[in-house]
Every structure is written in C-alpha cells, then in structure tokens.
Amino acid sequence: MTLNQKSLDLEDERTTQKRYRSKVRPKSVGTRGPAVSYGALLGRIALRGPNELLGGHGDFYIGESYANLDGVRVFSWAAPVACTFFRGSQHHELCHEVALIRAFEHQGENLVDFHDEPMSDQVPAEPFRKRTLRVPAAPRRPAKLRPPAPPMPRQPAPPVAETITTTTVRAEAMLRAQLAAPRTRSLAPVLATLQPDQYDLVTVPAMDSMIIEGQPGTGKTIVASHRAAYLVSRDTPPENTLDGSVLVVGPTAAYSHHVRDVINRLTGGSDRVRVLSLPELMMTILDMEKPPAGEISRTSQDVDENLARFVRAAIPHVRKKVLHPGCIDVYNHLRRNGTGDHPVTRDPKWMGYLYGLPTASDALAQRAHTPLMATIQWEIQKPPTLTGVEHIIVDEAQDVTALEWHLLASINEADAWTVIGDLNQRRSDHTKATWQEVVGLLDIPVGDPPIRRLERGYRSTRPILEYANRLLPAADRSVLAFQQDGPQPVVEKCSRTTLDTALVSQVKRLNAAYPKGTVAVITADPEAAETRLRRAGWARVRAGVWERTQREVTVTHPDGARGLEFDGVVVVEPADFPQNLGRQGPLYTALTRPNRELVVLHTKPLPDKLRVVS
Numbered sequence: 158m159t160l161n162q163k164s165l166d167l168e169d170e171r172t173t174q175k176r177y178r179s180k181v182r183p184k185s186v187g188t189r190g191p192a193v194s195y196g197a198l199l200g201r202i203a204l205r206g207p208n209e210l211l212g213g214h215g216d217f218y219i220g221e222s223y224a225n226l227d228g229v230r231v232f233s234w235a236a237p238v239a240c241t242f243f244r245g246s247q248h249h250e251l252c253h254e255v256a257l258i259r260a261f262e263h264q265g266e267n268l269v270d271f272h273d274e275p276m277s278d279q280v281p282a283e284p285f286r287k288r289t290l291r292v293p294a295a296p297r298r299p300a301k302l303r304p305p306a307p308p309m310p311r312q313p314a315p316p317v318a319e320t321i322t323t324t325t326v327r328a329e330a331m332l333r334a335q336l337a338a339p340r341t342r343s344l345a346p347v348l349a350t351l352q353p354d355q356y357d358l359v360t361v362p363a364m365d366s367m368i369i370e371g372q373p374g375t376g377k378t379i380v381a382s383h384r385a386a387y388l389v390s391r392d393t394p395p396e397n398t399l400d401g402s403v404l405v406v407g408p409t410a411a412y413s414h415h416v417r418d419v420i421n422r423l424t425g426g427s428d429r430v431r432v433l434s435l436p437e438l439m440m441t442i443l444d445m446e447k448p449p450a451g452e453i454s455r456t457s458q459d460v461d462e463n464l465a466r467f468v469r470a471a472i473p474h475v476r477k478k479v480l481h482p483g484c485i486d487v488y489n490h491l492r493r494n495g496t497g498d499h500p501v502t503r504d505p506k507w508m509g510y511l512y513g514l515p516t517a518s519d520a521l522a523q524r525a526h527t528p529l530m531a532t533i534q535w536e537i538q539k540p541p542t543l544t545g546v547e548h549i550i551v552d553e554a555q556d557v558t559a560l561e562w563h564l565l566a567s568i569n570e571a572d573a574w575t576v577i578g579d580l581n582q583r584r585s586d587h588t589k590a591t592w593q594e595v596v597g598l599l600d601i602p603v604g605d606p607p608i609r610r611l612e613r614g615y616r617s618t619r620p621i622l623e624y625a626n627r628l629l630p631a632a633d634r635s636v637l638a639f640q641q642d643g644p645q646p647v648v649e650k651c652s653r654t655t656l657d658t659a660l661v662s663q664v665k666r667l668n669a670a671y672p673k674g675t676v677a678v679i680t681a682d683p684e685a686a687e688t689r690l691r692r693a694g695w696a697r698v699r700a701g702v703w704e705r706t707q708r709e710v711t712v713t714h715p716d717g718a719r720g721l722e723f724d725g726v727v728v729v730e731p732a733d734f735p736q737n738l739g740r741q742g743p744l745y746t747a748l749t750r751p752n753r754e755l756v757v758l759h760t761k762p763l764p765d766k767l768r769v770v771s
C-alpha cells in the first residue's frame with residue numbers, strides 16, 4: 158500500500174470512527190467521568206469474498222458495542238463473530254473466511270493508525286469497502302424504508318481445523334508499542350491487542366468455573382478485568398452470560414483502583430460488576446470505615462475453615478438467648494466456647510484457641526480476625542449491596558485463606574468462579590498450597606484441563622524475568638518473555654551509610670529515564686525509605702506517594718505491590734523480605750513489578766538463589 162493510499166484509507170477509517178462514536182456514545186456515556194467507554198472501533202475484517210451472512214458484503218468492523226452504520230456493520234467484541242478478529246479457538250463460521258485483519262491504533266480518543274495482517278493468500282484486490290470513493294453523498298433513504306439487515310448467527314460454529322493456534326501473537330507491532338509506552342496508575346483496556354489465548358479465557362461461558370495460572374505479567378489481571386466485562390455485556394450470547402452480578406476480588410485497595418477504570422471503560426460503568434479487595438469486601442460486610450491493621454493471620458487457626466462451621470452451628474444457640482444477635486454476641490459466644498450444654502467444640506486444640514481470642518473490639522481492629530468477624534456478620538445479616546452475585550472472579554487467588562474462601566462461597570449464589578493466581582507469589586503459609594485444594598474447598602467442577610495456563614510474560618523484559626525467576630524451583634524457571642530486550646537489572650551493594658544516597662539517586666535516575674512513567678520503591682521497611690526521601694527533599698502527597706520537582710515515587714511494602722506495575726522499581730534489602738516456608742513469594746512479586754528497569758539495593762547478603770550467576 159502506498160503512503161498516499163494509506164493516508165486516504167486512514168481518513169476513511171477516521172470518518173467511520175466518528176460516525177460510530179456518535180451512534181454508540183450516547184448509550185455508553187454516563188455521569189461517571191472519563192472512565193467510561195468512548196466508543197472505539199477496534200478493527201476491521203475482510204473476508205475472502207462477499208458473504209450472504211453480511212448481506213452480500215465482504216467486510217465488517219469490530220467495536221466496543223454493536224452498531225449498524227447505514228449497512229456497514231460493527232459487531233461487538235463480545236459477540237461470537239469477534240473470534241474472526243481475536244483468533245480464538247472457539248471459531249465462528251466466518252473464521253475460516255477471513256482474508257485480512259485490520260487493527261486500529263488509538264491515542265486517547267483519536268484513531269491514529271491501522272495495521273493490516275493478511276490471514277490468507279486469497280486477499281481480494283480491494284478487501285475493504287471504501288466510503289470516500291464508493292459511497293456517493295446522495296440523499297439518504299428514510300430509515301424506515303431501509304431493508305433490515307440479515308441477523309448474524311449468535312451460536313459459535315464448531316471448531317474448524319486450520320492453522321490458527323492460541324500461541325500465535327496477534328497485532329504484534331501494536332502490542333510491542335503498547336508495552337513500551339509509559340505505565341500509568343491504572344490499567345487500560347487492551348481489546349485491540351487482546352491475544353488469542355487471553356480471548357479464549359475471557360469468553361468462557363459464565364457458568365463454567367475455571368482456574369487460571371500464570372507467571373507474573375502474563376495478563377492474568379487483563380483476563381480478570383476483560384472477563385468481568387464480557388460476562389455482563391449485552392452483546393455476549395445469552396448462553397454465556399448471567400442474570401445477576403459479577404464480583405471481582407483482588408488483594409488490596411490499590412489493586413481495586415488499578416482495575417476499576419478498565420472495567421468501567423469496558424462496561425460503560427455497569428453496576429453489575431463490583432470490584433473490591435478482600436479487606437474492602439470484609440469492611441463492607443462489617444460496615445467499617447477504617448481498614449483493620451496487622452498480619453493477615455498469626456496462626457493457621459485464625460483463618461481455618463472450621464471457624465465457619467463453628468459460626469454456623471453457634472448462631473441458632475445465640476438466637477435462643479438474643480432475638481436479633483449482633484456480630485459481637487456471636488463472637489463472645491465463640492470466645493466462651495458456647496455453653497456447658499452446647500460447647501462450640503470439644504477439641505482441646507480448638508478450645509484453647511477460642512479461649513485465647515481477644516475482646517471483640519480488639520478483634521474488629523485486627524486484620525487476623527476480620528475474616529471471622531465478617532463470616533459472623535454475613536451469617537447473621539447479609540448487606541443488600543452484596544446480594545445477587547452469581548460469578549466471582551478472584552485475582553491473586555494464591556493469597557486467599559480458607560476462611561475467606563468460605564466467605565466468598567457464601568456470597569456466590571450460583572457457584573460460578575474464575576480463580577486466577579500464581580502460587581509462586583504466595584505470601585502466607587496459611588493459604589492453600591495447590592489449586593486442587595482450592596477446588597476441593599469450593600467443591601466446584603472445573604473443566605478440562607482443570608488448570609489453564611497463560612504462558613507468555615508481557616510486563617517485564619527477559620533480563621528482569623531471568624533474574625527474578627532464579628528464586629523459583631528449577632522446573633518453573635523457564636522464561637517466555639514477549640519483551641526480549643531491556644537493561645540488565647542493576648544490583649548495587651551498599652554500606653548502611655551509602656544506602657541513603659544510592660536509594661535517592663536511583664529514584665532520581667529512574668524518574669529521569671521514564672519522565673512520563675511510574676517509579677516505585679518496594680521494601681520491607683517503607684518508613685525507613687520514606688525517611689530517606691524526606692531528608693532528600695521529597696514531600697508526601699498521599700499515603701505511600703512522594704513528590705519532588707513534580708515527579709512522583711510510590712513507596713510500598715511488597716504486600717501493597719501485589720498486582721501493580723511500574724516502569725522502574727527499586728527493591729531495597731531483599732534479605733529482609735518476609736518468607737513463607739523458606740520460599741520467597743513477596744520478593745518474587747517485588748522483582749517482577751517493573752515493566753522496564755529493576756534496581757536492587759542491599760547491605761546484607763542477597764538470598765542465595767539471587768547470588769547464583771546463571
């Protein structure tokens with residue numbers, strides 16, 4: 158295609174984009190501000206020839222929702238026919254007719270470029286209808302006289318044998334450009350570059366439960382967020398959707414913030430998807446304003462599923478004494494181990510545990526006891542805002558304890574689950590060590606294969622992943638990084654006095670290297686790092702965020718970094734990171750947060766595995 162032709166075609170596409178936006182936008186724009194979808198066209202499909210399903214035309218668009226632009230059809234990304242664009246494995250009957258796929262590149266609201274990918278050796282000479290050349294500006298017929306377009310079949314056709322595989326990378330140039338762009342504070346929709354394996358997982362029917370596993374940066378959160386939107390889209394085939402709502406559960410409030418925008422953009426701000434971190438969920442149940450503090454559990458008993466059983470058995474006894482018991486009445490009943498006639502348990506191990514519980518007000522303030530308090534409250538009075546949930550998507554599921562799984566299972570009215578995680582990032586010994594145990598606990602059927610894997614890492618470059626993966630068992634160490642090139646991690650041995658200057662100068666260097674991007678310091682001792690920054694002239698703008706000369710740095714404990722990403726990350730003193738059963742989940746999470754550059758500063762010896770030169 159000549160340059161001139163391309164710019165004419167681009168003009169055409171921009172015109173269609175404008176018309177599409179003006180048609181769909183009033184439906185999707187609400188009062189929720191910039192997070193709401195703006196009606197982007199994602200791409201365009203040219204078939205090998207005209208097709209009667211398309212009223213004799215041979216091309217169509219894929220966009221954020223359905224529209225008919227005077228005979229030019231835009232199908233939603235959630236409709237089965239979008240498989241022609243995403244190259245998933247549950248093919249639509251038009252999949253094997255595809256000659257050319259055009260993917261649109263947007264900057265903000267502007268369509269700035271397109272990328273064509275031939276899929277067949279039979280690409281028609283003029284694959285796409287050209288509006289500026291072919292469509293005369295003739296007076297238009299009144300809409301009511303226009304013949305209705307033939308309906309598109311909604312059922313996906315049986316898979317066809319062809320060379321499309323889910324390991325294929327699609328829209329590669331755009332994907333590369335997107336990953337090289339500065340990271341922002343919240344995740345963005347990636348529909349135009351969604352990969353075939355991700356699309357397959359996003360579009361699994363709502364009532365099918367599954368476990369998805371993948372190393373850091375393989376797109377698990379992308380799948381979680383796009384799947385939430387797919388499940389409630391009005392363009393999703395009815396057999397794949399649900400009547401109720403979807404709850405997306407993540408690890409921290411920062412994670413909820415990270416994904417809320419993308420879901421709002423994809424759903425047009427639908428109130429059928431709720432995003433809450435586990436602590437936020439429990440605070441909602443308990444109607445608490447301040448998050449509880451401290452460890453997620455002191456002992457495995459704090460989060461043991463037996464507690465849920467005790468609570469359910471205790472409530473009828475408490476109700477005999479108190480007509481409308483509150484959370485505290487039930488808690489105190491447990492603390493006393495019930496009554497002489499009806500003890501909660503006769504097991505000495507559990508009796509000791511119950512007698513040792515703190516007072517109710519202390520328990521409410523301690524994170525280790527929030528799952529128990531929330532379980533009690535849920536059993537006695539469910540908040541109406543959390544009813545009607547039919548599918549729960551749990552991200553960072555490796556960090557959910559047994560008692561929390563029980564609570565989530567009580568909330569889930571249709572028992573449909575998408576459980577997503579990475580066991581290598583586990584941060585506690587008190588969570589389940591295998592997915593089989595989680596499946597057993599939830600008592601759900603999962604399909605075949607029982608665990609689906611996302612293999613390709615998108616976030617971190619190969620040098621970063623190779624360094625971080627040294628922490629893993631040998632069998633998990635191989636790296637499939639989409640971004641092959643990037644700076645080697647900088648590992649700097651410091652003295653206690655030089656650590657201060659090294660930290661500040663690395664933060665400044667990364668800020669300068671990624672002027673539009675994000676930088677973080679991840680440390681087991683955020684207070685010490687904040688003191689160093691304060692002394693160097695940085696000022697706190699909000700919790701965990703510091704500013705100097707209009708540049709920001711986030712300072713966080715590894716627990717707070719889960720699910721997040723930054724362009725540059727400084728990891729301070731790996732030897733001080735919490736370990737579980739000798740494994741380095743929190744350190745592994747920290748080392749895999751950067752998209753572009755990793756710096757490790759240490760005064761103490763590095764963990765053995767990081768000292769090994771591969």
Ligand SMILES: Nc1ncnc2c1ncn2[C@@H]1O[C@H](COP(=O)(O)OP(=O)(O)OP(=O)(O)O)[C@@H](O)[C@H]1O
Pocket residue numbers: 332335336344345347350351352355371372373374375376377378379380579615616719720721722749
């Ligand atoms: N198809 C895609 N197109 C563009 N960007 C993508 C795509 N898939 C993943 N990414 C990007 O890769 C980065 C990592 O994705 P994501 O956060 O979903 O990974 P993850 O598996 O949840 O990681 P972790 O477990 O480490 O938190 C994000 O910036 C995301 O936007």
